[in-house]
Each structure stands twice: as C-alpha cells, then as structure tokens.
Amino acid sequence: MSSIETSYIVTAVVGIVLGFGIFLAVRFLLPRRLKATYEAQREMIVQKAKERQGQLVQEAKKRADEKLQQMTEELEVTLEEERLSLESLENDYALQEQFAEHEEERIQKLESSIQVHQKKISDLEESLTAQNDEKVSILVEKQSRLAQIADCDVQTTKQNISDTVLNDRRLDSQKRIKELVDDLESHSKKGAERVLSRILSRYQPTFVWPKSVNHVEIQNPRLFEAIAAESSTLIQDLGQLSEGVELTLSPAEHEGMPSVIRLGGGYGIYKEAVRLTLEEVLPRGPSQWGRIERVYQKHRQAIEIQAAKLGRQAVNELKLNNIHEEIQKMVGALNWRTSYRQNQFHHSVEVSRLAGLLASEMGVDPQIAKRCGLLHDIGKGIDYRIEGSHAVISGDYADRFGEKRIVCDTVMSHHNDLVLDTPLSFVLKSADTLSGARPGARINLEEGYQERLHAMEEAIKTFSGIQKVAIMNGGREVHIGVNHKRIREEDLQDFCAAIARKIEEDVAFPGQIKVLVTRRFEATAVA
Structure with a gap:
C-alpha cells in the first residue's frame, strides 16, 4: 500500500468523525433555538391581537353611538309628523262639526217648507177632486141627454166606432195582403218558369219507353175451344200459380181476328211470367199443359233476376249508395207495371233525374232528392195485395229497409197522403208531375x-x-x-x-x- 492511499483513508476517517460531531451539535442546539424563536413570535402575535381587539371594540362602540343618534333623530322627526297630522285631523273634525250643524239647520228649514207645500198640495187635490166630480156629473148628464136625443146608448156608440175603425183597418190590411200575395205569386211564377226552363234544357232523355203487352193471342180456333172446355183447368191453374193475376178468355170479336187471353191485376212480374208461359205452352197443345208449373217457375225466376239487375242498373246510373237489395228489386219490378200505359220503372228513373236537377237549382241536396224520386212509386208494384195509397206503401217499405225519415216522409207526401211543406217535398211533386205530364208519357183515352x-x-x-x-x-x-x-x-x-x-x-x-x-x-x- 502506498503513502498516497494511506493519506486518503486518514482524510476520509477524519471527515467522517467531523461530520458526525457536527451532526450531534446541530441535533442538540437547533431545537432550543427554534423554541425561543417560536415563543417570541407567539408573544408578538398575542400583543397584536390585543391591540386589534381594542381597535375593533372602539370602532363598534363608535358605530353603535352613531346608529343610536340616527334612530333618535328619525324618531323625533316621526313624532313631529304624527303631531302635525293629529293637529290637521282635529282641525278637519272641527270643520265637519260646523258643516253638520249648518246642514242640520238647512234640513230643518226644508222640512218646514215641505210641510207647507204638502198642505198646499192637499188643498189643491181636494179642490181638483171636487172639480172632477163636478165635471163627471156634468159629463154623465150630457151623455144621458145626448143618448136620449140620439136614441143610442154610449156603449153602442163606442162599439160602432170601434167596429168602423176595425173594418177600415181590416179592409186596408186585406188589400195590402192581396197586393203582397199577388206580387209574391208573380215573382214565384217567373222564378219557377226560369227554373223549369233551365231544367228542361238540361234534361234530354235518350231511352225508348217500352210498351206493355197484357194479352196472349190464340190463332187456332180449336185451341180456343180446348181452353174453354169444361175439362180444361189451364186458366184456373195459372191464376193460382200467379197469386192474384186475373186471366180472362175472350172470343174473337170479329171474323178474322184472333181470340185472346187477357191478363189483369196482380204482381207485374207474375203477370209477365204468365204471359210468357202461355206463349210457350199454348202452341204445343193440351198435352203439354200439365207442365205449366215448371215453365211458369222458370220464367218467373228469370224475370226476378232481370228485375234485380234493372234495380242495380238504375242505382248505378243515378250514382246512389246504400240502397237495400230488396228496394232495388222492387224498383226493377216496376218495369212490368204501368200507369196510364206509362212504364213505371222508366218513370221512376226519370223522376229521380228530374228531382236531382230541380234540387240543384233550388239549393236542396240532389242526392236525397234523387233517392226520393227513385223510391216514390215502389208501392205500385205491390198495391194489389196491400190496402192503402201506393205513396204510403212506398214510404212504409222505404222505412222498413233502412231509409232515412226525411226520405220516407217525402215519398209519402208526393200525393198529399202526408202533408209536408218542405222544399224536398215540392221538388218530388214537381218532378213527378213533369214526368207524368210530358207529351206522350201517358195515354188516357178521353172516352174511357x-x-x-x-x-x-x-x-x-x-x-x-x-x-x-x-x-x-x-x-x-x-x-x-x-x-x-x-x-x-x-x-x-x-x-x-x-x-x-x-x-x-x-x-x-x-x-x-x-x-x-x-x-x-x-x-x-x-x-
């Protein structure tokens, strides 16, 4: 190991020992110093709080004194105003007392004056009553003398004058009413003529009126003799099958003319079925007469189907809705019913069209008018077995199959069986008259x-x-x-x-x- 490394180690150890010593010194000395600092700061804060408290107390006291002074001044002002108001009320009360005293004096004077005037009025009334009694007695006396002179009492004279005045007024009123009625009739007639002129210009029928055949000719004299024989039941059998159709065997009126079987009465469909049955069965001879029932039922069913078809066709052409199927059949059955030789099916359709045109001109509902026109004669088909007017029968059946009351009543009124003064009733009557009175519509032989x-x-x-x-x-x-x-x-x-x-x-x-x-x-x- 070198000396340099040794010096490094020694230096490190010394540094560590010094650092640890400093750490211990700071650890024991720093808290004491901080505590002293905190104590000084706390005392300073407490001192400042006490000074602030004193300042706030002084300010609150000052504000309370100012508020009290303000309230005292306001109370003094209010008291002064109340005092002045009380003085004003006292003055007013004094004035009102003075006025009441003056009014009381004036009322007393008026009462005295009224008493004086009432006494004067009472005196005048007594005077007037006496004068009136005198006048009445004089008038009665004069009337009595006048009645003696004229030989007529007062009541009779009054009655004569009243009757004269009333008669004059009644005569004037009648003249005025007649003038008004004449003027109204003139204007109404002109208006009606204009309406009818427009209607006739708009209506142009294109159908051909069919002619009804109510007889069957018998060309073979032997065939006539066979039918007329006592043993033959052909006429009777057909009469029973047709439920009311009258069959009359008529011989030839002149030489060269055929004999005929005339058909009358009964239901139109049944009568036509009888005619077709006779035309089919007679040429085949008596041997085939035993099957007339089957032939009759065949023709009857075919005609009933044709009647229902005609009824639907009429309803569709007139653009009507919700008409019961039975009513449609009754309308179609009128094709085999005539009145003064006028086909009643075409008559009903024509009346319906005319009623619709008239209604549109007069401001009446055209659909209801057409409905009434189509149904107005359905009772003619069954009037042979129901007693009463065909108009009443038609209205009754229309009601039975769900038609509205206004339609039923109008149908009943078209021959005045039910009196109904409505525009719709007059429309139907006019249309019915136009169809029946049209040239060529009906044939009424003058002699018959x-x-x-x-x-x-x-x-x-x-x-x-x-x-x-x-x-x-x-x-x-x-x-x-x-x-x-x-x-x-x-x-x-x-x-x-x-x-x-x-x-x-x-x-x-x-x-x-x-x-x-x-x-x-x-x-x-x-x-």
Whole structure:
C-alpha cells in the first residue's frame, strides 16, 4: 500500500468523525433555538391581537353611538309628523262639526217648507177632486141627454166606432195582403218558369219507353175451344200459380181476328211470367199443359233476376249508395207495371233525374232528392195485395229497409197522403208531375176517362144527403159535400167508407181513388 492511499483513508476517517460531531451539535442546539424563536413570535402575535381587539371594540362602540343618534333623530322627526297630522285631523273634525250643524239647520228649514207645500198640495187635490166630480156629473148628464136625443146608448156608440175603425183597418190590411200575395205569386211564377226552363234544357232523355203487352193471342180456333172446355183447368191453374193475376178468355170479336187471353191485376212480374208461359205452352197443345208449373217457375225466376239487375242498373246510373237489395228489386219490378200505359220503372228513373236537377237549382241536396224520386212509386208494384195509397206503401217499405225519415216522409207526401211543406217535398211533386205530364208519357183515352168519371158520379149520387161532388186530380180524388141535417157528424167516417166501397164495386179504375167527405154548417144573416 502506498503513502498516497494511506493519506486518503486518514482524510476520509477524519471527515467522517467531523461530520458526525457536527451532526450531534446541530441535533442538540437547533431545537432550543427554534423554541425561543417560536415563543417570541407567539408573544408578538398575542400583543397584536390585543391591540386589534381594542381597535375593533372602539370602532363598534363608535358605530353603535352613531346608529343610536340616527334612530333618535328619525324618531323625533316621526313624532313631529304624527303631531302635525293629529293637529290637521282635529282641525278637519272641527270643520265637519260646523258643516253638520249648518246642514242640520238647512234640513230643518226644508222640512218646514215641505210641510207647507204638502198642505198646499192637499188643498189643491181636494179642490181638483171636487172639480172632477163636478165635471163627471156634468159629463154623465150630457151623455144621458145626448143618448136620449140620439136614441143610442154610449156603449153602442163606442162599439160602432170601434167596429168602423176595425173594418177600415181590416179592409186596408186585406188589400195590402192581396197586393203582397199577388206580387209574391208573380215573382214565384217567373222564378219557377226560369227554373223549369233551365231544367228542361238540361234534361234530354235518350231511352225508348217500352210498351206493355197484357194479352196472349190464340190463332187456332180449336185451341180456343180446348181452353174453354169444361175439362180444361189451364186458366184456373195459372191464376193460382200467379197469386192474384186475373186471366180472362175472350172470343174473337170479329171474323178474322184472333181470340185472346187477357191478363189483369196482380204482381207485374207474375203477370209477365204468365204471359210468357202461355206463349210457350199454348202452341204445343193440351198435352203439354200439365207442365205449366215448371215453365211458369222458370220464367218467373228469370224475370226476378232481370228485375234485380234493372234495380242495380238504375242505382248505378243515378250514382246512389246504400240502397237495400230488396228496394232495388222492387224498383226493377216496376218495369212490368204501368200507369196510364206509362212504364213505371222508366218513370221512376226519370223522376229521380228530374228531382236531382230541380234540387240543384233550388239549393236542396240532389242526392236525397234523387233517392226520393227513385223510391216514390215502389208501392205500385205491390198495391194489389196491400190496402192503402201506393205513396204510403212506398214510404212504409222505404222505412222498413233502412231509409232515412226525411226520405220516407217525402215519398209519402208526393200525393198529399202526408202533408209536408218542405222544399224536398215540392221538388218530388214537381218532378213527378213533369214526368207524368210530358207529351206522350201517358195515354188516357178521353172516352174511357169520361165514362169513368160519369160512373163515379153516378155511384156517389146513389147515397142520400149529397149536396155537391167534385172529381179532381184526374179522377184520383173525389171531394163530396153533404147536408149537415141529413148526415150526422158521428156517422161521417162510416158514410165516407161506404162511398169508397160503392166506387170499388161499380167503377173500373187504375190505381186508387181518395174520397173526402165534408160536412159544413153555415149561418147567414142580412143586416
């Protein structure tokens, strides 16, 4: 080992010993010094806190003194204001007392004045009462003398004056009402003519009205003899199958003309089925007459299918919705029903179209109007087996199959069986009249028409007590006036029913006839 290394080691050992000594000195001396420093700092902080405490106390005391001084001043000001207000109220009270005293004096003076005036008024009333009594007595005396002179009492004179004034006013009112009615009728007529002119210009029917055939010709005389034979039941069998269709065998009226089987009454479909059955079975001879039931049912079913198809076709063409299938069948069945030779199916469709046009012109719902027009005569197809007006039957069946009340009532009203003053009712009546009155629509032979009217009048005049007879509406209505002395009021309904039965027995007529009997009592005096 060299000397240099030895010196290094010695130096290191010496350094370590010195460092350890310094460490021990610092360890024992430093805490004592720090403790003394901390003590000095604590005393200084405590001293400063005490000085700060004194300052804060002085400041708080000063602020409290200032606040107390301010509150004292405010209280003094408030007290002064209250004192002044109290003095003002005392002054006002004194003034009000003075005013009350003055008012009391004035009221006393007014009461005294009122008493004086009341006494004057009482005196005047007594004076006026006495004068009025005197005037009344004078007036009564003068009226009595005037009545004696004129030979007429006061009440009669008043009544005469009142009647004269009322009659004059009534006459003026009647004249004014007549002027207004005439003016209204004139304007209404012109308006109606314009509406009808527009309707007729818009409506141009294109269909051809079919002609109904209600008979079957028998060309072979031997065939006629076979049908007319007592052993033949062809006519009776078809009558039973068709449920009400009347078959009449008529011989040839002139040489060279065929014999015929005439068909009348009953349901239109059944009558057409009978006609087709006869046309198919008769040429085949009596040997085939035993199968008429099967042939009849075949034609009847085919026509019923055709009727349903016609009803659907009409509904679709008119663009109507929710019409029951039974109603559609009844509409289609009108194709085999005529009135004055007018086909009722085409009539119903035409009335529906016209009603829609009229309704659009008059501001009424066109769909409801067309519905009423299509359904208005469906009762004609079944009126042979239901008693009553076809209009009532139509409305009843429409109601039965779900139509609205307004539709049913309007249908019932188109022949006034139900009185209904609505725009829709007048639209339907007008459309029905236009379709029936159109030239060529209906055929009413003048000779037969006059004969029917004459027969109706003769049947009515067989009853006693008849004063006058008026046949109206093309023979559909009869108005009868009876003598009130001969016919009692409680017998009127039975009397009317008896006349209707007599007309049914003695007169042949299409459709129905309404009988109206009027019993009127009148008293006449001449002044």
